[in-house]
Amino acid sequence: MNAVVVDAKRTIFGKQNGLLKPFLPEDLAAPIIRFLSRKLGDQVDEVILGNATGRGGNLARLSALQAGLPLSVPGMTIDRQCGSGLEAVRYACSLIQTGAGTMYIAGGSESSSQSPFSERARFSPDAIGDPDMGIAAEYTAARYSISRSLQDEYALLSHQRSRNAHDEGFYREEIVPLGELETDEAFLKTRPIEAIIPRAKPVFDTSSGTVTAANSSGIADGAAALLVMEEEKAAALGLKPVLRFIGSAVSGIHPNFSPAAPVVAIRQLLHTHDVTPDDIDLFEINEAFAVKICVCSQELGIPFSKINVRGGALALGHPYGASGAALVTRLFYEAKRRTDCQYVIAAIGSGGGIGLALLFEVLA
Template identity: 55%
Template sequence: MKKAVIVNAKRTVIGKKNGMLRDYPPEKLASYVIRNLVKDIDEPVDDIVFGNAVGPGGNIARLSALESGQPYQTPGITIDRQCGSGLEAIRLACHLIQGGAGDIFIAGGVESTSTSPFKCRARFSPEHIGDPDMGIAAENVAEKYGITREMQDEFARLSYMRAYASLSKGYFSDELVQIEGIPMRDEGLKPNLNYERMLKRVPPSFKKNGTVTAGNSCGINDGAAAVLVMSEEKARELNVKPVLRFVDSTVIGTDPNFPATGPIPAVSNILAKNNLSVEDIDLIEINEAFAVKVALFSRTFSISYDKINPEGGAIALGHPYGASGAILVTRLFHEVKRYFPDLMLSAIGIGGGLGIAILWERIS
């Protein structure tokens, strides 16, 4: 069986809804990332796999391939696993390589909430089971598992501080592609804002006397991210240096009323499949749609925040739904070069009650 490796990973800046990327439809955002990933390889891409959640519908991956100037022969497939779509795209590309379906793939995700034609979200679950909006669902988890506002604000503050430190050190510049006329800085991060004061003052967003606030939740955002995936043999043939090797993946369902719990069974499953314990994992990138998700995950596995999102995450930077899973892997790709972890996880919890986890190993 072939082994899939990540040889490059890039993203656009993350913009706020109706913010600096408001005039860029999803295929345009994706095209900047695709062009950057293929510029140094002379061989054709076998397929482009992109995730997308809020429209406009159609095959955005193929549209993006054409928009980016790829040959007509380069196909594209668009998948929707809601906010896990970008991670699912990478998962699928890795398994396609394992199965011998090709040697070079671009996989990732894109979202333009600013240009989405849909006023309301799609249904996540039948009403007779329960189909809460994500904010209420986060409140459900906080109440059921006793995750206090103080616990959520503690992690949110960490996300902001880490993201600001990473910005100051120039870490994000490694990840970013240039869009002409757009600053090379994520729009949601405001270095001059007193986040400590903001977290204390902001009221609950979804429920009276609730614990989930605009401060300890992600924003609504635009952006794109993708990785260049190859078989290990092809990377050697092209003399390209791989950084991450795909080990295994899992996807699992959970109660749609508590979607923030999704990463817990997904990570439990992948650890058991590979005879690992959480102590064997050196670094985890998990989507911070809500701080309650990360606080519960950390407590369940008795894992320190030191191993989770060391350079900040979606609370500080934003959550462009279809792209977020690919942003996790892009961040991991560049963090590996700084921290030298051996085993890593990327994981995401999804509306409708789903969890995805991918296990990676560093290629030394």
Template identity: 60%
Template sequence: MKRAVIVHAKRTPIGKMGGILRDIQPHELAVPLLQHLANGLEEKIDDIILGNVVGPGGNVARLAALEAGLPLSVTGLTIDRQCSAGLEAIRMACYYIQGGAGCCYIAGGVESTSTSPFPARARFSPEKIGDPDMGVAAEYVAEKYAISKEMQDEYALLSYKRSWEAYEKGYFTQEIIPIGDYHQDEELFRKRKLEVLLKRAKPIFKRDGTVTAANSCGIHDGASAVLVMEESMALNNGFRPILRFLDSEISGVHPHYPGAAPIPAIQALLKRNRLTIADIDLIEINEAFSSKIVACMKELSIPCDKINVRGGALTLGHPYGASGSILITRLFYEVQRRENVKYVLAAIGSGGGIGLAVLFEVAI
């Protein structure tokens, strides 16, 4: 069986909805990434797969490929699995390579909430089952797994400190392709007194709830993509494999609990590969809500020093279709800063109760 490896990864700065990236269409956000990742390989790219959730419709990936000046043979595929779309795009590219459909893909996701034509979100679930907004669903997860506001606030503060530390050490600079004059995440333009905000913040989704604006992510714009190649092709073209795809798992849970959906996906993935959490060196789970991360840590017995070690969406923001690819981009650079890292895992929960987990072996 052919082996898929990730040899390069980049993302744009992440901007607030209505912020620094507000006038940039989704395909335009993706263009600098495609041009950078395809440089020197333009005629060898089999396809581009991008996740997009609230965009204008149509094939954003094809439009971006044409705008980027890539060969007409690079067709482009746009997918929507809600918040896991960017991670699903990478997963698909890896399976295409394993199955022999191609040898070189650019995969990731893009989101411009600022330019979205939709006044409201899409439906996640039929009314007969229940279709809660994500904030309400985060409350349901907190209730089901006995996650207090204090536990959520403690994690949100930890994530905030980790994000700022990573930024100040220049780690995010490695990840980012500038967009115009912008080369850093908008949320990092200035520090907030998060300890104070967490104490003051009141529940916003339920009167007696625990989920607040301070322990939830914001709505943002951004894009991220990786270069996935068949391993022998990567080596023959002078690329250094960093992450080698091993396996993945998708799971479905009740739509009331999307934040808990990564739990069964990760459990099944580890069991099939005869691994435990102790075998996994680094884990990235999208920080849509603190309740989600705390529930996953609690149910899977994930040590704090393994998960989201450079912070995440609680601080930087959550550009829906791009967030799953941002997780992989974060892992791509983090494993190169460490020694003796063997296995890493990325997971995300999506509206409708969908969990996706992807397992990689460190190839360096």
């Protein structure tokens, strides 16, 4: 059985303690669930959401009920830290492949502004190493010889791509408004990013570091989700799928070098399905740090021209549990716009050194 993506949406992304501060995670997720489930009612088998910094409880069930889905529709919440939203999509696709169900809403929601926790979760035992993600980014840059200039070069490229995507209306296609909020907070004012990036000082290793606030993503609030179906079910409902799930890979590396985790997952995924980076038309890899994209490009031989072609978290921000689902949402709309895509990959790395990658075939 084939799992296909027939629709995808996200909220705007807002800075931590910014525009979306009043919204709880369920307030962010419910409008998307309501939009994706319109006219489907109790045909949805389950809502699966990722979340990393919430208050606990079953956010997916709470969000489904707040969205007005029938009481018969259950929900499940997943925590794989930054990979939570992408894991939710992976799990939904896998359930369809095994015949456990035919229709899921899968994604993630994060309100860092509403988190009750003053400190981050532990990623790894101290005996192994439990660095903050910024320090892990510095370790990764040093281990893979990624220079400050290369990180800044990619950061500038990503910011320019994001601004262009916003200006050309591409992001508008992705967004379900929250009342009058329909523009990502990053674009409400113009910043001289070309001047800011080279002037930024290292923030994690202030003596000799290369990772700055300008080549790192900001913490954000937001939600994203996809409508995933069994392919024959979509045909029966007259819905046109855009992406067909082919497979996935998850892997672990040393927590000290967690930004490099997508490299291992992508390499494993390519090997399993006997394809090369040249066979993949587009990659969406979460931009928690520019160094992450630089390492993936360098180690896998992927040109920047194939990675995050409409920008990403360096400009928009990183709402942890939602970011992975936002990657697939971006691929969904980019694949619809193009006629030259056959295969695409979404990948993410998370604290503790876990990489996750999903391969899709483009049907649009």
